[in-house]
Amino acid sequence: MRHDHVISAKQLTRGDIESVLDRASDIAADPGTYAGRHQGTLLGLLFFEPSTRTKMSFSAAIKRLGGDVVDMGPVDASSVKKGESLADTVRVIEGYADALVLRHPSEGSAKMAAEYVDVPLINAGDGAGQHPTQTLLDLYTIRENAGLDGLRIGIMGDLKYGRTVHSLAHALTNFETTQHFVSPETLALPRNVRYDLHEEGASVKEHTDLEHILPDLDVLYVTRIQRERFPDESEYRAVAGQYQIDAETLEAAADDLVVMHPLPRVDEIASDVDETEHARYFEQAHNGVPVRMALLDHLLEGDR
Amino acid sequence: MTADRELRVSKISSGTVIDHITSGQALNVLAILGIDGTDGEVVSIGMNVPSDRLGTKDIVKVEGRELSQSELDVLSLIAPVATINIIRDYDVVEKHRVDRPTEVTGVLQCPNHNCITTEDEPVDSHFEVLDDGVRCVYCDTIIREDLAAHILV
Numbered sequence: 001m002r003h004d005h006v007i008s009a010k011q012l013t014r015g016d017i018e019s020v021l022d023r024a025s026d027i028a029a030d031p032g033t034y035a036g037r038h039q040g041t042l043l044g045l046l047f048f049e050p051s052t053r054t055k056m057s058f059s060a061a062i063k064r065l066g067g068d069v070v071d072m073g074p075v076d077a078s079s080v081k082k083g084e085s086l087a088d089t090v091r092v093i094e095g096y097a098d099a100l101v102l103r104h105p106s107e108g109s110a111k112m113a114a115e116y117v118d119v120p121l122i123n124a125g126d127g128a129g130q131h132p133t134q135t136l137l138d139l140y141t142i143r144e145n146a147g148l149d150g151l152r153i154g155i156m157g158d159l160k161y162g163r164t165v166h167s168l169a170h171a172l173t174n175f176e177t178t179q180h181f182v183s184p185e186t187l188a189l190p191r192n193v194r195y196d197l198h199e200e201g202a203s204v205k206e207h208t209d210l211e212h213i214l215p216d217l218d219v220l221y222v223t224r225i226q227r228e229r230f231p232d233e234s235e236y237r238a239v240a241g242q243y244q245i246d247a248e249t250l251e252a253a254a255d256d257l258v259v260m261h262p263l264p265r266v267d268e269i270a271s272d273v274d275e276t277e278h279a280r281y282f283e284q285a286h287n288g289v290p291v292r293m294a295l296l297d298h299l300l301e302g303d304r
Numbered sequence: 305m306t307a308d309r310e311l312r313v314s315k316i317s318s319g320t321v322i323d324h325i326t327s328g329q330a331l332n333v334l335a336i337l338g339i340d341g342t343d344g345e346v347v348s349i350g351m352n353v354p355s356d357r358l359g360t361k362d363i364v365k366v367e368g369r370e371l372s373q374s375e376l377d378v379l380s381l382i383a384p385v386a387t388i389n390i391i392r393d394y395d396v397v398e399k400h401r402v403d404r405p406t407e408v409t410g411v412l413q414c415p416n417h418n419c420i421t422t423e424d425e426p427v428d429s430h431f432e433v434l435d436d437g438v439r440c441v442y443c444d445t446i447i448r449e450d451l452a453a454h455i456l457v
Contacts, residue, residue, distance in 0.1 A: 108420040108442025192444040
């Protein structure tokens with residue numbers, strides 16, 4: 001893999017993905033081999049939006065590689081509060097760190113920021129755009145539990161604004177998969193993602209309900225439908241209620257169906273699913289550390 | 305050209321004539337080219353002029369300014385069959401068609417209000433040109449309909 005920046009899942013080839021996943025497997029199998037591999041390396045964290053899993057797993061990843069973080073901290077306590085542009089902020093912080101991780105509420109922010117820095121920049125979520133490192137850990141989890149080629153995956157929930165969905169859909173076009181998208185019509189895939197999937201010749205089907213395709217799926221990837229996407233509470237409740245699953249829903253699924261979710265969940269996966277063999281979302285979140293260690297190890301290879 | 309038409313849009317001594325513009329797009333052509341008359345150049349506009357080829361067309365004449373091919377190629381997005389005549393001493397010295405560019409920078413506004421190019425950052429709007437529209441290289445938003453409505457003014 002030879003990329004200076006990781007901005008979008010669209011840039012990742014099958015070879016790139018497999019290279020990171022293979023290294024993540026090595027790390028998971030024997031974490032000690034990689035400890036101290038990036039001693040003294042500093043990772044700059046710029047999170048303009050709240051984050052738990054992404055931020056903490058990047059911190060854990062660089063620390064397990066022997067490095068450390070410099071963290072901009074919350075926006076309210078930074079120069080951003082004084083009106084500093086993103087372009088200026090990243091140019092300053094690249095002087096303090098060997099690589100940057102950026103989460104920002106605007107689509108395209110990571111691409112623009114990368115134009116201003118020389119150190120590797122990783123997009124950790126740009127608005128409703130992309131979240132490529134989430135995709136790498138999603139793919140790792142899928143590969144470990146169901147395999148990638150020949151996969152039949154259902155992706156359900158907010159497909160319009162869900163950045164994890166956009167990145168995952170793009171990356172899956174590198175493999176022989178059938179993607180079933182399940183959502184209310186108002187939250188269906190955006191035009192640009194649809195365009196790319198068509199260009200790639202991906203096998204794609206769209207549905208408004210899960211019921212009739214559930215028995216055919218190997219993986220069900222559930223995402224949260226957010227309250228703010230709807231004009232009023234009652235409409236939200238009516239729509240969101242149709243895209244929730246519980247243990248009873250899953251009785252119609254294959255025994256080895258893998259249920260995933262990028263988290264946080266609210267009520268789209270009932271807690272009774274946690275106790276079933278289907279639930280892999282906590283494992284998925286844990287995989288964030290070895291996968292991000294593998295990605296950082298690739299990007300920082302020249303620095304060792 | 306008939307005498308009647310010459311009356312509508314008279315000859316210029318030097319500059320650029322953009323002919324065969326899709327009817328109704330002349331003002332958008334000027335907006336794309338950043339010509340608003342404040343620099344003092346003489347600008348003549350003919351709108352809905354009868355045309356054998358197009359039925360009706362618009363024509364724009366800008367005196368004293370020779371527009372470059374790259375400036376003019378952007379016009380292909382809203383006036384795909386426009387022709388360009390460069391005039392010196394009342395003679396047409398160059399004649400071009402507009403070619404569809406592969407990308408356009410700083411011409412169109414991204415309609416996605418959450419795109420980084422709509423914020424107070426040092427970045428120009430930048431679109432890749434597709435067969436049937438344009439696509440923001442920052443946020444991936446695709447515009448297919450009514451490109452003229454997205455021209456930055």
